[in-house]
Amino acid sequence: MKTVRFAPSPTGYIHIGNARTALFNWLYAKRDGGRFILRLDDTDQERSEERYAQAIVGDLNWLGIEPDETVRQSDRFATYAAAAERLKAEGLLYPCYETQEELERRRRLRLARRLPPIYGREALKLSEEERADLEASGKKPHWRFRLPNFRDDPFQPEPTPVEWDDLVRGPQQVDLASLSDPVLIRADGTWLYTLPSVVDDGDLGVTDIIRGDDHVTNTGVQLALFDALELKRPNFGHHNLLTDPTGAGLSKRTGAQSIRGLREAGLEPMAVASMATLIGTSQSVKVFDDLDALAEDFDPASASKSAARYDETELWALNRSILHETPFADVEERLGALGIDGEEAPGFWMIVRANLDRFEDVQDWWHIVKDGPVEPVSFESDDDRNFARAAFDHLPEGEWDETIWKRWTDAVKAETGRKGRGLFMPLRLALTGRRAGPELADLVVLLGRERTLARRP
Structure with missing residues (x-):
């Protein structure tokens, strides 16, 4: 059985691009009766807020996504610490003491020498005595994961391709020799994304991970970490990202196109879900009745390899099509x-x-x-107002049925000679106060004689 996860950080409201990732996972799993885990990545406890965690749950439910399980990374720090100690004991997680300024200086030097700007593993050359001296001087280490990209000498990395068959993009590979050993633990002891994510995916039995294609390189590192921790590798898929009409990326920090904002603007959930899922794919963007119907038609491999430009006007067009049907x-x-x-x-x-x-x-x-009209009726001219007032004198007697509008306008036309817009617009304004709206032939039947006569200017 497929088990997928959606892993937002509760540091802001999720936007339509985040919803795309959630929906790709939900639809992929649910069409085969799989499980969906909501994992709140709240390791950044300074920026994570409970109100955003609750908002994420509410927004997913509004879209029709109800997690089978919800976990918080802040409840699992002991598990991550145990995994880190295991890596340290095996020499795969090592302490580094460089400042950002030192690292930047080394990066520029490597570039000047036409070498890849990756970390040179200088910290591996430190003796126990040198490390003790650094810590005695007040320096606290950050911890890097030693990538398996060499044979015998860690200072001589060799091409080490990590390959996987991507659920969206097909065969993919990342060369670990082109990457720096990733920092897994900051100097202040807080966790970066990589280790907690891998540990959780292994512990929770996640079988398939679909996420944005900005994580492709991360996948190479994470697969190496799965292997180091002897955890089963999940399948990975990387969908294209959404941008705004200018090509700029969407961000929780700016609140752009947040699901909460779209919801409060009055959009229907299936308009948002259909747009978020199908835009930027080879499938036509159309409205589905519910997520079950969308899941039957959904294929993650249909996503393009290039970013998709999202335009809210298209979303509103979908919304209208839902309501109209x-x-x-x-x-x-x-x-x-x-x-x-x-x-x-x-x-x-x-x-x-x-x-x-x-x-x-x-x-x-x-x-x-x-x-009657919500606002005072504003006719285009006094002649139109006088025309509309006189037109009510010609309301036919007899049965008030679906023929009433034609009988009425035929009588007015015969009496005044007006026709087309000059006849219909003043009557529409008198009846509704608006220049557009429902078919008047249907509306006057609904209004009935009394309410129609009450609208005489």
């Missing part, structure tokens, strides 16, 4: 929560849904139907 039964409860109920509610919804950008706009139309 939604049957009354699917929104009856939501309408009732807004006080829109009774025998008129079904017909009202079917008439106004094609004019909604967001569901909440239905409240204005309900008020217009029940009580």
Whole structure:
């Protein structure tokens, strides 16, 4: 059984790009009855906040994602410490004492000598006495993982390709000789991403990891760490990232396109889920009824290898397409929560849904139907106002049915000679106060004679 994970840091609200990663994992696992783990990567305890952790859970639930298990890295520090001690005992995790300035100076020197700007493992040359002297002077070490990219001499790295069959990108490889030994523990004792992530994936039985393609190089390092800890390697997949229309990346720090913001703006969850999943793939971006239907059609390998530009206007177009096709039964409860109920509610919804950008706009139309225009009616001219007032004198007598609008406008046209926009716009403004809206032939039937006459200017 597939087990996947989504691992956000609770340092801000997740955005549509983060949701893309969550959805890729959820859909990939759930179509085969797999498990989805939400792992809150809260090792940075200064920046991690409970309000963001709760928001992440709420935003995922809104999208339709309900984790089978939720874990917090802050509860697992002892587990990481045990793994680190094992690596230290095997000589695979070693202390380093260089400052950032020293490391930058060495990097520039290597570049000047036309060498790869990677860490030269100078700390491995320190004797026990030299390390003791450094620590006695107040220096605290950071700890690096010694990559397995050499035969006998760690100062003579050799090409060491790490290969995997990527779930999205196909065959991939990373040469460990081109990388610096990664820092796993900072000098202040706090954890960087790599070790806790690998330990968790191993302990939690994660079988498949799908994430952004900015992690491709990290995967080479992590596979080496899986091997060092004798943990089973998961399958990896790396999807393309989303950018804004200018090509800039999305960021939790800026709050750009946060799921919370999209939700509060009135977007439907399946509009967001469909867009987040299908944009930048070979599949057409269309709306699915629910995540189960999307999972049946979803293929992670359909993602392009280049970044996808996300435009919110396209998301709103999807949102409108959802609302315009939604049957009354699917929104009856939501309408009732807004006080829109009774025998008129079904017909009202079917008439106004094609004019909604967001569901909440239905409240204005309900008020217009029940009580008249929301704002004072602004006609284009006094002639239009006078025309509309006189037109109400020609409302036909007799049965009020689906023919009433044609009978009424035919009578007005015959009396005044007006036609086209000059006839219909003043009547629309009188009836609704708006220059666009539902078909007036349907609306006047819903209004009935009394409410129609009440709108005479």
